[in-house]
Amino acid sequence: MATAVKVDGYGFERPEDFDFETYEEFMSRYLSVLVRRAKKWEQLFGSSPLEDHLKRSSKVKRYTRKGIPGDKRALVWMTMSGALARMQANPGVYQRLLEAPTHDDPVIDAIRTDIHRTFPENVFFVDAPEGQRVPLFNVLVAFARRRPDVGYCQGLNFVAGMLLLVVKDEERSFWLLDAFVGGVVPTGYYTPAMTGLRTDTRVLAELVRARWPDVDATMRREGATFDLVATKWFVCAYVDVLPVETLLRIWDSLFYEGAKVVFRVAVTMVARQRARVAAARGLADVVSAFRVAIDDPANTFAHDFMADVFRVPGSFPMATIDKLREQCERAVLEEDR
Amino acid sequence: MAGRGTAQRPNGAGAAGKICQFKLVLLGESAVGKSSLVLRFVKGQFHEYQESTIGAAFLTQTVCLDDLTVKFEIWDTAGQERYHSLAPMYYRGAQAAIVVYDITTQDTFSRAKTWVKELQRQASPNIVIALAGNKADLANGRMVEFDEAQAYSEENGLLFMETSAKTAMNVNDIFLAIAKKLPKNDQAGGGAVGQGGSGSRRLDEGGAGSQGSTGKCCK
Numbered sequence A: 001m002a003t004a005v006k007v008d009g010y011g012f013e014r015p016e017d018f019d020f021e022t023y024e025e026f027m028s029r030y031l032s033v034l035v036r037r038a039k040k041w042e043q044l045f046g047s048s049p050l051e052d053h054l055k056r057s058s059k060v061k062r063y064t065r066k067g068i069p070g071d072k073r074a075l076v077w078m079t080m081s082g083a084l085a086r087m088q089a090n091p092g093v094y095q096r097l098l099e100a101p102t103h104d105d106p107v108i109d110a111i112r113t114d115i116h117r118t119f120p121e122n123v124f125f126v127d128a129p130e131g132q133r134v135p136l137f138n139v140l141v142a143f144a145r146r147r148p149d150v151g152y153c154q155g156l157n158f159v160a161g162m163l164l165l166v167v168k169d170e171e172r173s174f175w176l177l178d179a180f181v182g183g184v185v186p187t188g189y190y191t192p193a194m195t196g197l198r199t200d201t202r203v204l205a206e207l208v209r210a211r212w213p214d215v216d217a218t219m220r221r222e223g224a225t226f227d228l229v230a231t232k233w234f235v236c237a238y239v240d241v242l243p244v245e246t247l248l249r250i251w252d253s254l255f256y257e258g259a260k261v262v263f264r265v266a267v268t269m270v271a272r273q274r275a276r277v278a279a280a281r282g283l284a285d286v287v288s289a290f291r292v293a294i295d296d297p298a299n300t301f302a303h304d305f306m307a308d309v310f311r312v313p314g315s316f317p318m319a320t321i322d323k324l325r326e327q328c329e330r331a332v333l334e335e336d337r
Numbered sequence B: 001m002a003g004r005g006t007a008q009r010p011n012g013a014g015a016a017g018k019i020c021q022f023k024l025v026l027l028g029e030s031a032v033g034k035s036s037l038v039l040r041f042v043k044g045q046f047h048e049y050q051e052s053t054i055g056a057a058f059l060t061q062t063v064c065l066d067d068l069t070v071k072f073e074i075w076d077t078a079g080q081e082r083y084h085s086l087a088p089m090y091y092r093g094a095q096a097a098i099v100v101y102d103i104t105t106q107d108t109f110s111r112a113k114t115w116v117k118e119l120q121r122q123a124s125p126n127i128v129i130a131l132a133g134n135k136a137d138l139a140n141g142r143m144v145e146f147d148e149a150q151a152y153s154e155e156n157g158l159l160f161m162e163t164s165a166k167t168a169m170n171v172n173d174i175f176l177a178i179a180k181k182l183p184k185n186d187q188a189g190g191g192a193v194g195q196g197g198s199g200s201r202r203l204d205e206g207g208a209g210s211q212g213s214t215g216k217c218c219k
């Protein structure tokens, strides 16, 4: 057992200081939750086509918020995001995107550079012979060709890598990545100007300011902005930021409810470290407070974490987010001029 | 925040001496070894496969110069061009910058020159800039001549060293050279600070601190 648990179910090596006790405690409770969820989803999967079942409904929303069972996750994500429909409507497209040669192309060179720099510690990637990294390369190359306006943006390597670990199929991962960039997250996250990303870090600042003026005041005083501390949260949608179980639960809702889930998680993490951030002295102190937010062992408790995510930030009307986005985007564009 | 004094307390890195705090930013093309240089400097480690940096990483490290303790607050930025729009945030208010290129790729040297230009135009006027020609251990794949980079550095008033994060060559030295060159008065932004970050490590190898005093210290 000692060696078996050094690596989690998704191939990630656990850090040396990994808190097994906390994790065991979490898993012993979480397993029974998973069994209950599995039964419910089994019923949902029961009869007619899955698409019909996954139509927007409060029931499915409730179900996804409580977690999609691991064995159904890939299919449910594919269905909810529209990736499955698009894959079926575009037979052979993925293979054709990979036909052109891959040399003498700076975009592809950039991808190549990052292949070994994606989850270098993950056994599915690292122990693998050279060939097994090819799926990640292929998915990113195909995506760059399908979306030349985006090409390759660092961070997508982590998103695509995670998709591959969950879906375990190249073509499906590709279509999911396509759906992810093209619809799940807002436009302009990964494009060269990154306008959407810079907009959303500012939206987060506004959301925080409205809730906790003390946090906002400290951050302003110390010159700490959310693009300084939280860019990776948004670019990677928490991959390589939060523990895998928790991440997958976030993505369950992300694929169903869309990008505002990213804000909910961010606001929840700030809420949990509110006192620490507010009391910080100096930029380094603010930054370490956010580091604590990420490294908090409590983040391992996926179920409790998600319960907080849907409770702590309070109501989250899309209209508010849209309005803030409009306002913040104007500021970003102004800055670029 | 520059120059803000907080409770003064020796952080174990030096004797009773003064503590100066400086903000340092690393810039340069993706995969030239920025994160590796920082990892070597702060933790004494090297990873053959270092994860790509998204956004930026923040680390601290302390070095000793005689009776003076210099605490670096290091921003290790993402190298890909599209993260460029975030860069000003990191170099704004920085007292020092290390611009890194990879001696085995000419492109990364051109990119480094662009960074230097941008810093000279947009960063604070007395920023100390160092140029690091990294991956010096790969000398048989060299595409950028030492003399060329040195001549360029002299013209532009930069500190220059070839470094290797892999072998540790010149890594501590380049940070120490920067520490020595930084003005140590309050106005320059070096502030007395409180606790040392978790990465504090005494650096006294390589003749560090053996040279004469660097002048005034911060109060």
Ligand SMILES: Nc1nc2c(ncn2[C@@H]2O[C@H](COP(=O)(O)OP(=O)(O)OP(=O)(O)O)[C@@H](O)[C@H]2O)c(=O)[nH]1
Pocket (backbone or CB within 6 Å): B028, B029, B030, B031, B032, B033, B034, B035, B036, B037, B047, B048, B049, B050, B051, B052, B053, B054, B077, B078, B079, B080, B134, B135, B136, B137, B138, B163, B164, B165, B166, B167
């Ligand atoms: N041989 C050799 N390899 C190095 C050296 N420094 C870094 N590398 C390797 O070069 C690759 C990139 O290094 P990083 O430190 O991640 O580069 P970076 O500049 O931080 O890249 P970004 O985060 O993408 O901007 C890694 O695989 C390192 O192992 C060096 O001095 N010698």
Ligand SMILES: [Mg+2]
Pocket (backbone or CB within 6 Å): B034, B035, B036, B051, B052, B053, B076, B077, B078, B079
């Ligand atoms: Mg890096």
